[in-house]
Amino acid sequence: MPSYDTAATSGEEFTASALVGATRERAESVLREHGLLRLAGLGGRDDVLLAVGRLMSSLWRHRDADPDGLTAIRDTGRHAGRPGFAGLGRGALAVHTECAQHPDPPRLLLLACTRAGDTGGESLLVDGQAVLAELAAHHPAAIEALSAEQAAYFGGSGGHFAPVLQQLPAGRWRLRLRRDDLARFSPDAEAHLPPLCQAIDRNLLRLHLAPGQGVVLDNHRMLHGRTGFSGERLILRALGEPRSALSPGFPSRWSTACPTAPYTESHAAGTPHGQQAPAAQSTVDERHCRLTVSW
Ligand SMILES: [Fe+2]
Numbered sequence: 476m477p478s479y480d481t482a483a484t485s486g487e488e489f490t491a492s493a494l495v496g497a498t499r500e501r502a503e504s505v506l507r508e509h510g511l512l513r514l515a516g517l518g519g520r521d522d523v524l525l526a527v528g529r530l531m532s533s534l535w536r537h538r539d540a541d542p543d544g545l546t547a548i549r550d551t552g553r554h555a556g557r558p559g560f561a562g563l564g565r566g567a568l569a570v571h572t573e574c575a576q577h578p579d580p581p582r583l584l585l586l587a588c589t590r591a592g593d594t595g596g597e598s599l600l601v602d603g604q605a606v607l608a609e610l611a612a613h614h615p616a617a618i619e620a621l622s623a624e625q626a627a628y629f630g631g632s633g634g635h636f637a638p639v640l641q642q643l644p645a646g647r648w649r650l651r652l653r654r655d656d657l658a659r660f661s662p663d664a665e666a667h668l669p670p671l672c673q674a675i676d677r678n679l680l681r682l683h684l685a686p687g688q689g690v691v692l693d694n695h696r697m698l699h700g701r702t703g704f705s706g707e708r709l710i711l712r713a714l715g716e717p718r719s720a721l722s723p724g725f726p727s728r729w730s731t732a733c734p735t736a737p738y739t740e741s742h743a744a745g746t747p748h749g750q751q752a753p754a755a756q757s758t759v760d761e762r763h764c765r766l767t768v769s770w
Contacts, residue, residue, distance in 0.1 A: 488688075490516035491526035499529060503719045506530075510602055510696040510725060514587065514689035520545060523587045523689070523711050530691060531715030535574075535581050539563070548586075548710040559657060565705065570601050570675060570698035571653040573714060575637075576630030580651065580694055581714040582721060587689035593706025598690070600680040601698040603650030604725045607640060609674040611729040617667035622731055626664040630657055639664065639671070641724070642731055649695045649724035684710075696725040 489502045489512065506512040512530075517523055523545060527534060534544040541547065554560035561568055574580040586598065610617050620626065621639040628636050634657065641649040652658075660668065675698070682690065692699060694714075 486513075488513045488515035490514070491522045491529065492516075494526060494529035500719075502530070503717075503721075506691060506693060506717075507721060510604065510693040511600065512691040514585075514691065515687060517587045517589075517687050517689050519589070520711065523585070523713065526587075526689070526691075527585060527713045527715060530585070530718055531583055531713070532718040533716045535714040537574075537712075537714060544713060546712040546714075548712050549708060559655075561655070565703060565708070567703040568599075568700040569654050570599050570679070570700035571655075572651045572698060573694050575651050575653040576634045576657055578635060581716065582694055583713075583715050583717055584692045584694045584697075584699065585689060585713040585715075586684070586692070586699070587711045587713075588684035588686050588709075589711055590707050590709040591683070591685055592704040592708030594704060595702045596683075596704030596706075596708045597702045598682040598684055599700040599702065600682065600690075600692065601675050601678050602680070603640075603648070603696045603698065604727060605678040606650065606671070606674045607648055607727050607729060609677065610640075610670060611727070614667070614670040614674075615729075617670045618729065619731060620661075620663040620667040621671060623661065623664065626661055627651070628659045629653060643724045645722075646726055646728065646730065647722065647724040648727050648729075650698065651695075652698060693721070693725070695723070 502512055537546050539546045548562055550565040551563045554563035572580055573584045622642055625636040626638045637651055639652055
């Protein structure tokens, strides 16, 4: 049976076919408020693509994606132990931002369960808003260190510096994190990783997705990972930009002296290249998530 530890969510599930009109507006409102939207009734790739088309305006093509833009996240038997390919094994994955090494990671991440596996394979989620609130209450110095412009370097030779906690104008923040070989931290940020990790652990949300269930995450707010698993587990993943306006980051009352980066418009109506997809069919954005994060 599926299990949801959903204290931080609305608890409501949406089917792809219902994501029209007022129901889609309600779903988008849930996503804005909670950073997480639950899906159900996903019978296969067509249903997943329908949900993608109704929630996203453009679909990223990941390195590992199939021609339709979806990526099959499963144990391939060929990728275990390869840096950046951990998602294509069966081991546990620490919570992370998808494509954290990209200058502007995709705003939305959809994960749909096709096969649940035999044991394990729980999805792990963490709400950056809760993490920031906890650090603000107990470790404000950590926020100062982790919001520095060069707090972290994500990626390999083509990576870049970025704050882990990025303050945006208008009282909003953005979280970006990965903790594998493709992430390095400034000495000051490194010193404050323990309280960050403690806050992450205390705000961990666990979901066991059953076949047909899925989630859509605000990738600028929510971290995701998984526990290790046995058996044949298959998750279909889509990365994209929101069809409807989504303000940058997430709100928080905490503020440092000044934002760490200039204000940038959100992916409202989601078109990084000015594309607009028809209602039920997203375009495929040919940007590649150049370095390898996969769950
Ligand atoms: Fe991932």
